[in-house]
Amino acid sequence: MNLNVYRLDGSLLAVDCGIGFGGSEAPEAEIQVPDPAWLSERRDRLVGLVITHAHEDHLGAVASLWPLLRCPIYASPFASAVLRRKLGEAGLLHDADIHTIPLGGRFNLAPFDLQFMRVAHSVPEAQALAIRTRHGVVLHTGDWKLDPDPLIGPPTDEAAFQALGEEGVLAMVCDSTNALVDGHSGSEADVRRALTDLVGGLTGRVAVACFATNVARVESVCLAAKAAGRRVALFGRSLRNVDAAAREVGLLKDIPPFLDEEEAGFLPDDELLILCTGSQGEPRAALSRIAADTHPQISLGEGDTVIFSSRMIPGNERAILNVEEQLTRAGCRVITPDAEHPIHVSGHPAREELRRLYQLVRPKHAVPVHGEWRHLQEHAALAKDMGATPHIIEDGDMLRLAPGKVEVAESVQSGRLAVDGTRLLPMDGAVLDARRRMLTNGVVVGSLAVDESGRVRGTPKVSAPGLFEPGDEESEQVAGELARLINDLPAPLRREDDALREAARTALRKAIGRRVRKRPLVELHLLRV
Template structure:
């Protein structure tokens, strides 16, 4: 449809992470953010997921650009995976551009992508969209809300934001700019719902800095702090706390080193000396070391996961040491985080979290901050995003109480904002793709379904040789890792069952390889099922000699 203004979320609406949004104006398309998510307990066969861009790729000739609001993984992490299909210019602030160049360089794409760096608070045009960045405080430098002016009206896409009077790195949220936009008139505000259930205020980064300094000063032994790599203010706070306690500070994890390089490139952290490397940290006395680590969300390949599992090549933690989780649990990651915390506790490490110490504040607005922004912007319509259903419903109720007409939608809904009253006029197909090395696999496809089945039911490989008439030669071999160990005699019994089943087949079936292979697969599956009450994936290697 042409001649309208529509909002089309392809990820991040009704869920945490995977933020991927599209605005349509008179047939032209603008994408905003392109983030990833984690598999979690719902998808144990998957570590990282990205939104399925198929709907947008099919309309790539009308895609005028991609705007990235800030450098968190749930808003930027899918760019390197999806850009080869989108192939559009990317507009971003200086810090996002610095982070993105490193990501694209690692993916071998840097020379292909047009990155247009826009100054914080700047205004530019990508026809038919008139775009303006509005500075907001968040737990990453240079986060921006995006004002999208069109002939149909203005939409404010808030991105992630909060009201922090002292965010430490970068200026506070530009409330005057939001007030000016409100006076100009805002048709719709598409806004962050993460903390819509939280009363009061999200708190200040400055308070965390004070508390970390006080906590680290009193600790003995080695200290490790886990936080988001791009939370540059938090990294700086830990480094300053270490210095005040007479300790040296090291970075553990590639994403932290990349974020540090991007931050220094943009003029941040200039008052701090270079961090120690992981190798150098191993030579520092225990009482003189603070480590900043990746792994606050329980990522299995992160530095903290290796330390907790005692597999890190340079350091270990034990009795008398402390790990501070200076972050929140992203929904879906609870089990992985708690597993790491339990491994640390088992080794005698003291674990501190935001549940019992003031070592983290959220980067998202609580209810008092939402009320303040609605008072400044005065949108006609509110569209809650960036949250699960309970967050978005509560955001909608709050918006209605403040005079806005709220619309709660989900991924794939095409919400026409103008002309006329907002309405969901069509549906775009949406889904998730699993990142599997350099491949993107459909989450509901055959490959991942087979992998999930193998995860829970195991896999059995049967190898057998037959002659031209289909008679079994020698003894079939059965391999079933994860189902039987080396002392079990069941594999030999299953091999005998397989040989008998092959011998009982009618002669014509034995002459067809495909038929013979399927009969062998069925015989092995039944034999395992009788013994284990499982239905494993069965692969048959058939050799006819």
């Protein structure tokens, strides 16, 4: 998730607004967004939201959070096209004010003088942002790399960064994702050659999973398929949305229309290539459903090949390996990136690329962002070696860049919200706390009827999914114990509904705890007759 804020003379500028995924650490919240409370309380001072590129971790939260911010949005043509589709699905397209800025364009959101700077990345039209102020220039790099042949779009504009360095840069807020990786990140052109060679030697059905927004990779897969005499079918909503956005801005113009999912099954196996979502093992993505043999349109099995043209994002290992295992059990050959099959390169700068950017920009101060703490520390050490003074900050820290000493001046409210349908729920709130308890300890629901004096009528019902099997005798034993405990309560307490309900809930919790040694979420329904 990325939500950055710059403040100058009381005015606020937001840069990027992305999502994160719960994964195994927070299975109760599949999609998370930054908590914008501090910013939304000051939205009357928010001059705009600038999007650096069209990756989900940089724009995926706009549709969820824009109603709380209600500010103009500024983005490149491709990012604007992606945003319009997302806002349209959320019913906000006619409310949000999207300004499309040409690549490398300069625009003014007083008191900020802003300029997009072209960078290569694993998505079209990624832009760094130069922020000119009366105190100096801040360079916000976004995600970037130095790729001599990125295939779609020109390389990173090193001349523009050198010119900015000559102008003088107060601080550079820079990508740290690959700060631990020596050398260079590699080129998309190398991946295109590797995919063409690989696909050309395969028989049976071929499926390729990659990140939907990597349009250069999508184009490479299509050209590899064409060279092998195969037609390409798209599987996955995000791929279809990106395809539409790319063609809207003039990308993929030499790629013929993709086959629909319904058409794919009628092609001979050796003439079909499936391009699908699900490279990270997402349970609802196309590849996961194909692996589980639950997809309504297509199946893979003996003699087929699945290519993962992507990296394994930390936290997704178990989900990805599970999909690979299912495919292998079905008889598929699974190919992942390695030395023999260089079918993926990172979109982020390795150490030599970081050094090159510092040589061009020569910032006085460096603020490493993106990645884990070890990545930030390694980037900070590199920045220091390159002559910049590094500053590592955490979520919520407000770093004063000028005037005066550069230091953390204060901390503001930050955190995460879970996207739950159309709702935004606090991660530490009661709803998600209940889900966490249910995941680890189960849930127990008790129902009982009592008369006016509070005596139990009939037999209580106890349901404990996740603890007892349906019809388990222990449920009946717990119900009988609950009735006895209620009838033994003092008569005045039994006549008060709230007091009786709380006492019954406590009794039920104790009865369950004695049997399963857990502390489940307990709900009790009381009916007085």
